[in-house]
Amino acid sequence: MPEEAKPGKAVHVVAVVVGLALVVAVVWLFAQALAASPENPWAAFPISQIFLGARDAMLVIGGLVWILGTAAFLLELAGYTVTREGLRKTGMGIASWGVVDVALTALSAAVYGGLLFATAPIVLVPGFTWLRPANALAPLFGMFFGIPGCLGAAIGNLIADILGGFFGVGSIGGFVGNFLIAYLPYKFVKDHSFTTASSIGEFYVWGVIGQAIVSAVYICWWLDVMQAFVGLPIFVIWGVIAPIIFSNNVVVTAILSPILGRALFPLISARGLYWKQRIRAG
Amino acid sequence: MLAGIYVERDSFFHKLDPRAKLAWALMVLAASMATQFNGLKSLPVFASVVIALAVSGMGAGLAALIIFNASVFLLVTTLVWASMYALEGTPVLKLGWLVLTDVGLLVALGKFFLIINPVLAFVVFFASTKPYHVSWTLERLGVPSKLATAFVIAICLLPSMVRTARDVIDVQRARGLALDKGSIIERLSKYAPILIPLMARLIGDVWDLGMVLASRGVGYAKRRTYVFEPAWGLRDTAFSALTLAFYGVIAAWGLLL
Amino acid sequence: MGAPAVVVERLRAKYPPSRDWVLKDINLEVRRGEMLVVMGPSGCGKSTLLNVIAGLMPSVIPGVVEGRVIVDGVDVLAAGHRGLVGRVAMVYQNPEVQVITRSVYEELAMAPENLGLPKDEVVERVEWALDVLGLRGYEHKDPQALSGGEKQLIAIASVLTMRPKILLLDEPTSMLDHRGTRMVLSAINALKKRGELTVIVAEHRVEWAVEVADKVAIMSGGRLVLEGTPDEVFSRVDEIRELGVRPPGVAEVAYELIRRGAKVPVPVHLKDAVKALGGGAP
Numbered sequence: 001m002p003e004e005a006k007p008g009k010a011v012h013v014v015a016v017v018v019g020l021a022l023v024v025a026v027v028w029l030f031a032q033a034l035a036a037s038p039e040n041p042w043a044a045f046p047i048s049q050i051f052l053g054a055r056d057a058m059l060v061i062g063g064l065v066w067i068l069g070t071a072a073f074l075l076e077l078a079g080y081t082v083t084r085e086g087l088r089k090t091g092m093g094i095a096s097w098g099v100v101d102v103a104l105t106a107l108s109a110a111v112y113g114g115l116l117f118a119t120a121p122i123v124l125v126p127g128f129t130w131l132r133p134a135n136a137l138a139p140l141f142g143m144f145f146g147i148p149g150c151l152g153a154a155i156g157n158l159i160a161d162i163l164g165g166f167f168g169v170g171s172i173g174g175f176v177g178n179f180l181i182a183y184l185p186y187k188f189v190k191d192h193s194f195t196t197a198s199s200i201g202e203f204y205v206w207g208v209i210g211q212a213i214v215s216a217v218y219i220c221w222w223l224d225v226m227q228a229f230v231g232l233p234i235f236v237i238w239g240v241i242a243p244i245i246f247s248n249n250v251v252v253t254a255i256l257s258p259i260l261g262r263a264l265f266p267l268i269s270a271r272g273l274y275w276k277q278r279i280r281a282g
Numbered sequence: 283m284l285a286g287i288y289v290e291r292d293s294f295f296h297k298l299d300p301r302a303k304l305a306w307a308l309m310v311l312a313a314s315m316a317t318q319f320n321g322l323k324s325l326p327v328f329a330s331v332v333i334a335l336a337v338s339g340m341g342a343g344l345a346a347l348i349i350f351n352a353s354v355f356l357l358v359t360t361l362v363w364a365s366m367y368a369l370e371g372t373p374v375l376k377l378g379w380l381v382l383t384d385v386g387l388l389v390a391l392g393k394f395f396l397i398i399n400p401v402l403a404f405v406v407f408f409a410s411t412k413p414y415h416v417s418w419t420l421e422r423l424g425v426p427s428k429l430a431t432a433f434v435i436a437i438c439l440l441p442s443m444v445r446t447a448r449d450v451i452d453v454q455r456a457r458g459l460a461l462d463k464g465s466i467i468e469r470l471s472k473y474a475p476i477l478i479p480l481m482a483r484l485i486g487d488v489w490d491l492g493m494v495l496a497s498r499g500v501g502y503a504k505r506r507t508y509v510f511e512p513a514w515g516l517r518d519t520a521f522s523a524l525t526l527a528f529y530g531v532i533a534a535w536g537l538l539l
Numbered sequence: 540m541g542a543p544a545v546v547v548e549r550l551r552a553k554y555p556p557s558r559d560w561v562l563k564d565i566n567l568e569v570r571r572g573e574m575l576v577v578m579g580p581s582g583c584g585k586s587t588l589l590n591v592i593a594g595l596m597p598s599v600i601p602g603v604v605e606g607r608v609i610v611d612g613v614d615v616l617a618a619g620h621r622g623l624v625g626r627v628a629m630v631y632q633n634p635e636v637q638v639i640t641r642s643v644y645e646e647l648a649m650a651p652e653n654l655g656l657p658k659d660e661v662v663e664r665v666e667w668a669l670d671v672l673g674l675r676g677y678e679h680k681d682p683q684a685l686s687g688g689e690k691q692l693i694a695i696a697s698v699l700t701m702r703p704k705i706l707l708l709d710e711p712t713s714m715l716d717h718r719g720t721r722m723v724l725s726a727i728n729a730l731k732k733r734g735e736l737t738v739i740v741a742e743h744r745v746e747w748a749v750e751v752a753d754k755v756a757i758m759s760g761g762r763l764v765l766e767g768t769p770d771e772v773f774s775r776v777d778e779i780r781e782l783g784v785r786p787p788g789v790a791e792v793a794y795e796l797i798r799r800g801a802k803v804p805v806p807v808h809l810k811d812a813v814k815a816l817g818g819g820a821p
Contacts, residue, residue, distance in 0.1 A: 288641065290681075412641065412642075413640070413641055414640065414641070414642075414645050434640075435639050438639055438640055438641055438683070439639065441683065442635070442683065487633075487636050489600065490631060490633055490636040491636050491639075492599060493590070493595055493599060493600070493629070493631065494631065494636055494637050494639070494694075496595060496599050496620050497593075497628055497629050497630075497650070497698050497701075498649050498650040498653055498697065498698070498701075499624050499650050499651075499653035499654050499701065500653050501653070502621065502624055502653050502654055502655070503653060503654055503655030504655070505655055506652055506653055506655060507651070507652040507654075507655055507656055507657070507658060507661055508652065509648050509652060509658050509661045509662060509665075510645070511658075
């Protein structure tokens with residue numbers, strides 16, 4: 001394998017540094033907001049202010065994200081993906097699934113849903129803000145297992161909603177939103193091994209920052225548009241839920257996913273479960 | 283607390299066709315939407331869902347537990363709604379900068395029920411519908427058979443997965459892992475020794491489960507047979523007609539008056 | 540006499556990306572209605588052999604397979620596992636992964652339902668399997684809550700509803716306690732006595748194999764090194780010890796006596812040992 005070009009490597013290192021800086025910033029900003037306004041930290045939390053202040057723009061951007069995200073979801077399930085050259089068959093659509101794909105989806109969903117349920121979240125504001133360590137698995141499911149893993153993350157989140165007694169109209173947005181958390185790094189990260197600077201850097205771009213923005217916007221746009229069905233006020237959707245989803249996904253995936261990915265990729269490829277191995281074998 | 287997981291009971295709801303139950307849950311949602319601006323009109327919907335929880339054998343107390351678990355979230359949400367209507371109606375309560383009027387409180391209560399009623403209705407649906415029938419319902423709704431099968435297998439494997447997760451956490455705690463100590467970053471990193479063994483189990487089980495599914499002919503036929511296909515009966519028709527009338531009247535009351 | 544149930548000629552198999560062959564030049568024939576017990580140390584290729592005969596390798600488990608494998612008249616390497624549905628059924632080591640529903644009846648009905656068979660036929664097959672394995676009364680139980688032995692019985696019953704002609708069992712008792720082992724081995728004995736099935740079992744329990752097997756095959760290093768009736772195979776005590784297989788206890792005792800100068804035959808069955816020592820039926 002040719003040595004990475006220095007400018008390319010620098011870009012990836014910068015991505016990692018920016019991602020980690022973002023984590024530190026999110027945690028620090030929330031701590032500041034909590035200290036300044038303990039009874040209503042959201043009013044003082046800058047990320048809430050950003051989401052709320054840009055609500056009109058969010059509706060337009062969110063609509064676009066929604067259309068693209070849903071289209072990607074449906075196309076991938078049908079076995080197609082969008083490339084620079086147009087639509088291409090992937091061989092990973094549900095119609096092409098073998099028994100191992102069904103097993104991967106079922107077990108990913110059971111592990112993800114079970115972990116979301118069984119692991120106590122790290123509580124920041126009781127009943128309102130917490131970090132869910134199990135979320136670190138979602139991008140890895142996509143990167144390692146492909147579309148079956150992406151669907152496993154989506155179904156797992158849905159199951160966690162059902163088990164926790166939170167299933168409702170909003171869960172539909174959560175289903176595709178969690179699919180996208182796994183899908184973005186699967187689609188755009190080229191090296192899934194977590195052993196090179198480019199692998200980790202690309203992960204920070206797509207698996208930390210990219211998926212956090214897209215999933216927060218996707219889920220909250222759905223909640224906003226479905227307000228009449230869901231009953232959440234705009235302030236809570238864009239001022240509380242969007243920052244929670246964004247912050248949780250950034251912090252958890254930036255810290256935990258690379259550790260897990262580095263440890264698990266060799267095990268997964270040794271068992272022949274990495275999606276690129278199975279597509280080749282298929 | 284596994285609120286939405288199927289529980290074997292011999293209740294009225296367990297005997298209903300899944301389609302009748304799904305229609306009921308959607309009617310609860312529709313009635314809650316129609317009455318979202320007046321919580322008093324939504325109260326009968328809430329009462330009906332609590333009765334459904336009791337009748338299905340889950341216990342009315344489950345509603346209290348679900349509401350308690352999300353209490354802070356629900357409280358803040360309803361206060362936000364109330365404060366948005368601070369200029370309408372007669373002030374009833376002043377909490378610092380927050381002014382609660384009678385209109386605001388009614389809207390807040392209506393929004394509270396809009397959030398909680400469908401959640402409880404779907405708890406009843408999933409707790410009283412076998413995963414087998416959930417799979418059948420999903421396929422009838424057009425979900426591909428392989429995806430419905432994966433969903434149902436995931437639900438069936440979930441209790442054992444939750445048990446394994448808790449066992450791993452206990453073992454690691456016994457080895458000195460303190461999950462609740464340290465900074466946020468340290469506490470997150472401590473989850474690695476929990477998540478890695480669980481993923482290792484997943485990796486170990488995938489090929490075995492795949493071969494088991496192959497042995498059971500999964501994906502073999504274009505259309506799977508369902509031996510226990512639900513049969514729509516008089517009970518389902520009567521229940522659906524009654525609930526349509528009940529929630530229809532409430533929805534009309536909410537929208538028109 | 541009819542065609543044999545299983546014919547294996549010059550079989551070689553390996554897993555990618557390894558260069559080493561896991562199975563080397565295997566030649567084997569199993570007659571209809573026969574029970575073959577395959578033995579050998581861990582890693583000798585027993586599971587791989589069964590997976591090839593079941594058509595799972597290479598069509599589900601990636602691998603390279605060369606040679607000729609004919610099962611119930613079907614060329615396995617051409618037809619794959621889908622071509623063997625209804626002809627071959629396989630039961631695995633781990634009972635936990637083989638129960639995937641919430642009721643025993645659903646578990647047994649799953650396979651014929653997946654074949655798209657009419658409801659009446661599904662019910663008939665499930666009722667038959669419940670009777671054959673003595674599982675009446677278990678219909679409505681949750682298989683997840685049963686013991687390991689019971690789960691393994693359910694697993695056997697759930698593939699019997701496919702009405703296979705050949706049943707393969709890959710170390711079905713290795714993860715069971717003593718009671719569970721007895722349950723499963725009794726069930727296999729009962730199936731064998733019915734004479735409707737050809738059974739191939741990978742097992743370590745020598746005393747059981749001696750009593751029930753028509754033929755025993757011992758593998759080592761991917762090769763089939765010894766094959767014959769239990770008497771023929773297990774009387775060659777030194778040879779099978781070197782291959783990592785424990786001989787029957789009575790044969791070991793006789794061999795030790797011979798080594799110390801006694802002139803005794805080498806019995807394989809307990810009843811032959813009793814006779815040789817001058818005993819008789821009580």
